[in-house]
Amino acid sequence: MAASEQIEVELKFDVDASTDAPDLRVLPGVVGAREPETFQLDATYFDTENLDLASNKITMRRRTGGHDSGWHLKRPTAIAGARRELQVGFDEAPDEVTPPTALTDPVRVLIRSRPLIPVAVISTQRTVTTLLGAGDEPIAELAADLVTAQSLLPGGHSSQWAEWEFELLGDTGNNRLLKAASRMLTRAGGREPSSASKLARAIGATPAVSNTVPGLGKNPTALDLVLTDLATHRNALLAWDPQVRVDAYDAVHQMRVSSRRLRSVLTGFKGVLDDEKTTHLDGELRLLARILGDARDSEVQIDIDISLLEGEDVSDALRAALVGQEEIGHERALRVAHAAMNSDRYFALLDDIDELIADPPTGPLAEATAEAAADKSIGRSRKRIRQEQNRLAALPEGSDEWLEQLHVVRKKAKRLRYRVDAVAPLGKKHHHRAGKVAKVIQTALGDVNDALINRQRIAELVAQAQSGELRLEPRDLFVLGRVDTRQAAAMQRAIGTYSSVLKDL
Missing domain, CATH: 1.40.20.10 (CHAD domain)
Incomplete structure (x- = not known):
C-alpha cells in the first residue's frame, strides 16, 4: 500500500483562546504570507487497550479535513522537536475502522496481536497562515487551533483548549527561523505545552514505557x-x-x-x-x-x-x-x-x-x-x-x-x-x-x-x-x-x- 513519509519539525504552545496570533512576517527569511485558511479537522485516534502506542509517544489517527486527509502515524525521532509522519490517503485506505497495514507494520512489534481500537476523538478548528520565503516558497506555517477532545477510554472525559503549532516546511534544519519564532510566539502569549500531543492531553496519563533500560547503579548485583x-x-x-x-x-x-x-x-x-x-x-x-x-x-x-x-x-x-x-x-x-x-x-x-x-x-x-x-x-x-x-x-x-x-x-x-x-x-x-x-x-x-x-x-x-x-x-x-x-x-x-x-x- 502506497505511503509517504516526512520529518515534521514543529513548536507547540498552549495559549488562551482569545489571544491573537502575532504577525510573523518579520521573522528572518520570511518575505510574505498567504491569506489565512480555516479548516475543520476531525480525527479518531487508535491504540491498543493497553495504550502501547501512546506509552511510546506514538500516535495513529484517521483524520478528515484540511489538505492531508487520511491515515497518519507519528513517531519520535532522535532530533529534538521532530517527529516522523507516515501518511496513507483514503484512496488507498478507505476503511474507517481498520488502520492500513502500511501504518501498522512499523509498529507491529509494539501492538503485536492486540487489536487497535478508537481511544479518542478530537475536533479541531484550525486557522493556518503559511509563511513564504524567497521565490514565494512556503518555509513555515502557523496553525492556530481551537480543540475539542473526547477520551473514549473507560472513565474518559471531554476537554477543550487552544494551542499554536509552528511547523517548518521544506528546510527542516532552519534553526534560526525556529528559534526566532519561539521567542516571538512566547512574547505574544504562548506557553509551554501541557502535553506533547493532542492525544496525550485528551487521554491523560499513559502507562510507563516498558522498554526502559534499568541501568547498573553504583554497586551492581x-x-x-x-x-x-x-x-x-x-x-x-x-x-x-x-x-x-x-x-x-x-x-x-x-x-x-x-x-x-x-x-x-x-x-x-x-x-x-x-x-x-x-x-x-x-x-x-x-x-x-x-x-x-x-x-x-x-x-x-x-x-x-x-x-x-x-x-x-x-x-x-x-x-x-x-x-x-x-x-x-x-x-x-x-x-x-x-x-x-x-x-x-x-x-x-x-x-x-x-x-x-x-x-x-x-x-x-x-x-x-x-x-x-x-x-x-x-x-x-x-x-x-x-x-x-x-x-x-x-x-x-x-x-x-x-x-x-x-x-x-x-x-x-x-x-x-x-x-x-x-x-x-x-x-x-x-x-x-x-x-x-x-x-x-x-x-x-x-x-x-x-x-x-x-x-x-x-x-x-x-x-x-x-x-x-x-x-x-x-x-x-x-x-x-x-x-x-x-x-x-x-x-x-x-x-x-x-x-x-x-x-x-
Whole structure:
C-alpha cells in the first residue's frame, strides 16, 4: 500500500483562546504570507487497550479535513522537536475502522496481536497562515487551533483548549527561523505545552514505557547486570523488527544478533535467573535466530558471490547460476521470516521477554556481585573454547571432521564475544582483552567457512557444466578455477591468523 513519509519539525504552545496570533512576517527569511485558511479537522485516534502506542509517544489517527486527509502515524525521532509522519490517503485506505497495514507494520512489534481500537476523538478548528520565503516558497506555517477532545477510554472525559503549532516546511534544519519564532510566539502569549500531543492531553496519563533500560547503579548485583543486558538487547530487537519488515540493509543481521545476544545473557549467567523458568525463552530465541539466519546467510552469500566475480569476464549464465539462484532463495527466506514475525508465537515471545524483565524469576546467585558473575561467565566461556580447540588438535587437519570442528570453535568464540559485550559496562580490561581475541578467532574462522562454502559451490557448478546440466562457456570454467585458487589461499591465510592468537586466549 502506497505511503509517504516526512520529518515534521514543529513548536507547540498552549495559549488562551482569545489571544491573537502575532504577525510573523518579520521573522528572518520570511518575505510574505498567504491569506489565512480555516479548516475543520476531525480525527479518531487508535491504540491498543493497553495504550502501547501512546506509552511510546506514538500516535495513529484517521483524520478528515484540511489538505492531508487520511491515515497518519507519528513517531519520535532522535532530533529534538521532530517527529516522523507516515501518511496513507483514503484512496488507498478507505476503511474507517481498520488502520492500513502500511501504518501498522512499523509498529507491529509494539501492538503485536492486540487489536487497535478508537481511544479518542478530537475536533479541531484550525486557522493556518503559511509563511513564504524567497521565490514565494512556503518555509513555515502557523496553525492556530481551537480543540475539542473526547477520551473514549473507560472513565474518559471531554476537554477543550487552544494551542499554536509552528511547523517548518521544506528546510527542516532552519534553526534560526525556529528559534526566532519561539521567542516571538512566547512574547505574544504562548506557553509551554501541557502535553506533547493532542492525544496525550485528551487521554491523560499513559502507562510507563516498558522498554526502559534499568541501568547498573553504583554497586551492581548479578541480577542488575543481567536485567540491564536483557533490556538493552530487547530494545535492539524491537528497533530492528520494523526494518526487517521492509528488508532494510543489514536489518536481518542486526535483529538476528539481538536475538542471539538475548540467548547469550540467558544462558551465560547460570543461577542468576531461575533456569527452569527461562528455558522456554532460550528455545524460542534459538528458533527465531534460525529463521532469521536463513535470510541472513543468503544475504551474505549474495554479496560474496558478487565480489567473487567482480572484474571477471563471465557469461550471463554463470552470473545467474551463482548469484541469481541465491537471490531467489533470499526472497523465499524473507517471506518465511516475515510470516514468523506476524505469528502469535513470536508476539508471545516478546511478551514473555517483557514480563521477564519487569518481574524476573530470580535464582540463587541473583545477589552475587556483577563482577563475580562476569568473571565466572567469561572464565567458563574461555574454558569451553580451549576444550573445543583440544578436540580440533586431535583430528586430521583438513578432514571433514576437522573443518566441522573449526566451525564449532567459531561458534564458541562468538558466544565469548557476546558475553564480553554483556559485561562491558563493568569496564574490566581482562574481559576486553578476551573479547578482542575472540573477535579475531570468530572473524578468521568465519572467513574459513565462507571460503569453504564458496569452493563447494564452485565445484558444484563445474560438475553441472561437465554433465551438461549447466551450459557455461570455456572462459567461465577458467574463471571458476582462478576463483577457487584464490579461495583456497584465503582459507590458509585465515587458518594462519586463527593459529597465531591461540596462545592469547
